[in-house]
Amino acid sequence: MNQGVISVSCPLSITIPQGHHKNFKIFKSPKVFNAFTLRSRFIHARRPPICCTQINPWEPAPITFVSENEEDDTFLKRTENIFGSLDADSTTEAPEVETKELVEVETKEVVEVSNQPEVHLQIFKWPMWLLGPSLLLTTGMAPTLWLPMSSVFLGPNVASLLSLIGLDCIYNLGAMLFLLMADACARPKQPIKPLRSEAPFSYQFWNMLANVVGFAIPFIMLYGSGSGLVQPHLPFISLAVLLGPYVLLLSVQILTEMLTWHWRSPVWLVTPIVYEGYRILQLMRGLKLGAELSAPAWTMHTIRGLVCWWVLILGVQLMRVAWFAGIASLSRKQEIVANGS
Structure with a gap:
């Protein structure tokens, strides 16, 4: 059956046989019979789960966290100490060169912005x-x-x-x-x-x-x-x-x-x-x-x-x-x- 089609089964009904055994008097008790009757009605009222593999268009896609490096599957190694699982050498940090370049770009933008009113003021000079x-x-x-x-x-x-x-x-x-x-x-x-x-x-x-x-x-x-x-x-x-x-x-x-x-x-x-x-x-x-x-x-x-x-x-x-x-x-x-x- 195609997985894209939602399959809904009919309500499940369970019939509990009422057996009379001569050795067991418990089934003749009205209290026990009433408990089984309520249980059967509860099960009869439940609906089976709806199984669906497709996602509605208004629902967001599930987020999966996958490592970019497929060869390195050891994200956190199991060690005796919880702090030992974090390897300082393997952690990636932002390089200092990129930080300097970012600061230079921001400085140039500030200079360009500050030079704009200077051009207008130079006209008056x-x-x-x-x-x-x-x-x-x-x-x-x-x-x-x-x-x-x-x-x-x-x-x-x-x-x-x-x-x-x-x-x-x-x-x-x-x-x-x-x-x-x-x-x-x-x-x-x-x-x-x-x-x-x-x-x-x-x-x-x-x-x-x-x-x-x-x-x-x-x-x-x-x-x-x-x-x-x-x-x-x-x-x-x-x-x-x-x-x-x-x-x-x-x-x-x-x-x-x-x-x-x-x-x-x-x-x-x-x-x-x-x-x-x-x-x-x-x-x-x-x-x-x-x-x-x-x-x-x-x-x-x-x-x-x-x-x-x-x-x-x-x-x-x-x-x-x-x-x-x-x-x-x-x-x-x-x-x-x-x-x-």
């Missing part, structure tokens, strides 16, 4: 690349090149000194805004690692040495003129008009550089260039004012020496920028190779 240099041009070059000198310089007096200092303060505001914009463009919004751009000690030493030399020369000129070491004598107000704004802006530059080193800002490399470019214009303006003040020859030669000094320092700064750019590119390539390996 693009106008700063034009706005920052425009501020330097507006606050520095425009007043110096197009503003008539007669409207600023009225002679060797305090008013002329304050007017020249005001022009330099306007440029200082533009330089500060430029450095803030450059710092904002250089720093990522959501850095994976903390950004700490630290200037080397050798760079700090030589840069500070150049600033001290440029800062000391005007005071040497003042001491030589006041003590009579150099002749002819140059009045203090005339020297202040020629080199006073230069000394003040150089002091601001030294303070700004020290703050960028302390805060580890990525603009520490361009800060001297921003101020030294304008310093050359300051000294060229001092040469024009010296001709109007009929300054002594030694004063004019000293100012020309200062121009040459700061042009040399500016060239060294540009060489440092090129050197640091090469070092940064090399370190980036090494980091990519290390991550790839």
Whole structure:
């Protein structure tokens, strides 16, 4: 008979014979007869089991746990100790390499997700690349090149000194805004690692040495003129008009550089260039004012020496920028190779 067909048999009826034996009086007892009668009725009421080998479509398939390795049938060996049946060497664990790969994949996904808002934020930073240099041009070059000198310089007096200092303060505001914009463009919004751009000690030493030399020369000129070491004598107000704004802006530059080193800002490399470019214009303006003040020859030669000094320092700064750019590119390539390996 086909196994797929459900076979249901008729109710089973059992007939209990009532035998009378002369030796056994128990069958004549009504209590015993009633017990057998109830038992027969109970059996008569029961239904036989239904045998079926097919599974209904709504029932889940039976789960069978079979070892993948059919040759190895020893899942747990019978030992005296229950803990001895677990073999540490035979147990399979997740390899460490797969764990590392999983961590790297998750890290890449997090980086990709974190870089998506960074692309949108970078779009808002693009106008700063034009706005920052425009501020330097507006606050520095425009007043110096197009503003008539007669409207600023009225002679060797305090008013002329304050007017020249005001022009330099306007440029200082533009330089500060430029450095803030450059710092904002250089720093990522959501850095994976903390950004700490630290200037080397050798760079700090030589840069500070150049600033001290440029800062000391005007005071040497003042001491030589006041003590009579150099002749002819140059009045203090005339020297202040020629080199006073230069000394003040150089002091601001030294303070700004020290703050960028302390805060580890990525603009520490361009800060001297921003101020030294304008310093050359300051000294060229001092040469024009010296001709109007009929300054002594030694004063004019000293100012020309200062121009040459700061042009040399500016060239060294540009060489440092090129050197640091090469070092940064090399370190980036090494980091990519290390991550790839």
